[in-house]
Amino acid sequence: MPAPAVEGFFTTDPEPALLGTRCSDCGTYHFPAETFFCRNPACSGTTLEQVTLSSRGTVWSWTMNRYAAPPPFPQTEAFEPYGVAAVELAEERMIVLGMLTGDFETLKIGDEVELLVEPHVDGETLIWKWKPVA
Amino acid sequence: MSKDVAVLGAGMHPWGKWGRNFVEYGVHAARAALADAGVDWQDVQFIAGGETVRNGYAGYVAGSSIAQALGWSGARVATAYAACASGASAIDIARARILAGLCDVALVVGADTTPKGFLAPSGGTRTQDPDWLRFFLLGATNPTYFAFYARRRMELYGSTEKDWAAVKIKNARHGLSNPNARYRKEVTEEEILASAMVSEPLRLLNICTTSDGGAAVLLTSLEYARKKGISDPVKVSAVSTVTPRFPKTVIDLPDIATDSAAAAAPPELTFRDSIAAAAYEEADLGPEDLDLAEVYDLSTALELDWYENIGLCKEGEAERLIRDGDTTLGGRIPVNPSGGLACFGEAVPAQAIAQVCEVTWQLQGRAQGRQVEDANVGLTINQGLFGHGSSVILTK
Incomplete structure (x- = not known):
């Protein structure tokens, strides 16, 4: 099985999740994880616990990219258009991006999506993706 | 105290995909702004450059690269990077120096040479970036x-x-x-x-696409403008x-x-x-x-x-x-x-x-x-x- 494209961003359990941190003092979430400081200007907390983020969210917006992104995006011989979504997580009150998978071409703002871990576009590594909830 | 400074001159190098050294566009724009203001480069006390991150070290120190091309004159220098706002940051630094009374005449220049296609990040593997x-x-x-x-x-x-x-x-x-x-x-x-x-x-x-180009403004104190006989300049x-x-x-x-x-x-x-x-x-x-x-x-x-x-x-x-x-x-x-x-x-x-x-x-x-x-x-x-x-x- 391929390894995650980047360490410490998500789990690869059967029910995968994004890995962030939560400030023990004020409760602010951070993704990617902050481990030395809390970004809330009213908080000087330095204790940040690792947490898994909600694996379901709603679409804030999305796009289908019809041209290949330049490196370091993995370059493949046969380019396939790919979707990217901005997803709102209710509990964390934040937006997290992710590539899209499944039947997403009719997605609307507010539609529900769930987290999956799948091979990246070149199949060499694993990456998190958002998939419409049927 | 007025918080205004005068824009005595403005100049640009036409935008395009010329493929030349960014310094050339900067010099062209700077000279156009100086001519527009009727001010000699050697009378400029401070030059502020907008940094370009796509042209190597010379781009990181754009202010001094352009100052050297215009001819070292002893002017004080700074280069600002603030992504798309870099040029405005350079203007802000020049304005602050004028308003603080540290100088009367400041030149602000930004220029870039861009590659074709999507703007892409620097090379290497940088998972913290x-x-x-x-x-x-x-x-x-x-x-x-x-x-x-x-x-x-x-x-x-x-x-x-x-x-x-x-x-x-x-x-x-x-x-x-x-x-x-x-x-x-x-x-x-x-x-x-x-x-x-x-x-x-x-x-x-x-x-919008990415282009090559250069732009410059010559900023002065209102008093300097008045001494030059310009009592109602455009002001920042x-x-x-x-x-x-x-x-x-x-x-x-x-x-x-x-x-x-x-x-x-x-x-x-x-x-x-x-x-x-x-x-x-x-x-x-x-x-x-x-x-x-x-x-x-x-x-x-x-x-x-x-x-x-x-x-x-x-x-x-x-x-x-x-x-x-x-x-x-x-x-x-x-x-x-x-x-x-x-x-x-x-x-x-x-x-x-x-x-x-x-x-x-x-x-x-x-x-x-x-x-x-x-x-x-x-x-x-x-x-x-x-x-x-x-x-x-x-x-x-």
Whole structure:
């Protein structure tokens, strides 16, 4: 099985999740994880616990990219258009991006999506993706 | 004490894809601004450069690279990097030095040579760099983010591809006779709607390209201008370079996630709104005082967002402005009379200065073929990566 494209961003359990941190003092979430400081200007907390983020969210917006992104995006011989979504997580009150998978071409703002871990576009590594909830 | 400084000269090197050393464009623009002001380079006491990150070490120290090319003169120097707001940051530093009484004459220059295609991050493997991560993990190009905003306009406010085409058609017409614009050609709605889809719902002709170019302004104290016999110069009355307020809840380049609003309520104003608000407050003016605006139309749909961010209309009403011709030359409040990024393409460290050049010429009544009638107050605005943005208000 391929390894995650980047360490410490998500789990690869059967029910995968994004890995962030939560400030023990004020409760602010951070993704990617902050481990030395809390970004809330009213908080000087330095204790940040690792947490898994909600694996379901709603679409804030999305796009289908019809041209290949330049490196370091993995370059493949046969380019396939790919979707990217901005997803709102209710509990964390934040937006997290992710590539899209499944039947997403009719997605609307507010539609529900769930987290999956799948091979990246070149199949060499694993990456998190958002998939419409049927 | 007045917080104004005078814009005594403005100059540009035409935008294009010339493929030459960025320093050449900077020198050309600087000499044009100096000639426009009637000031000798050796009388400039301070030079501020906008940094380019795509031209090696010489670009990191753009201020001194251009100073050396103009001929070492002993002038003090600084180089500013603030992504798309770099040029405005350089203006802000020069303005502050003049207002502090540390100098009377300052030259601000930005120039860039850009590669073809998408702007891409620096090489190597840098998992700590959000700009690298967004490409590596998501293929999240700049148009990806512009597409997010465009789709929201479509679904929330009923924006259509025809509205965006109208923005492109307007800006193309505005730029027709601008000698510094890269594209000086009318486009039709048909051509726009038939152009290739890049990041849905944005097509190629909705997205600005990247360009080479250079822009410069010669700033002085009001007293120096008076001594030169210029009693009513165009003045810089505000420079806003505010950072966002936590929690920033709109996803912006180059982030892969926003701040969390779990522990703190989002600020009253979005980041883009706050950039303009700070400029208005500093100049003690409001949107109703504007005669024109130069906004950062990285995409046609984004130009509509800016109408709302600078207070020309309420949120969700920008489509009405473009449909009614309010923002076209001859309309209530012309936007991007220069032709905007649609006609220029983006030359990052020069672009915010180019916006200031255009407003200066408009307020001087020298914007041949694209002049806004009776222009007394103009605003520029832009937003870049990493929480950078800027707005400059110029008055007569």
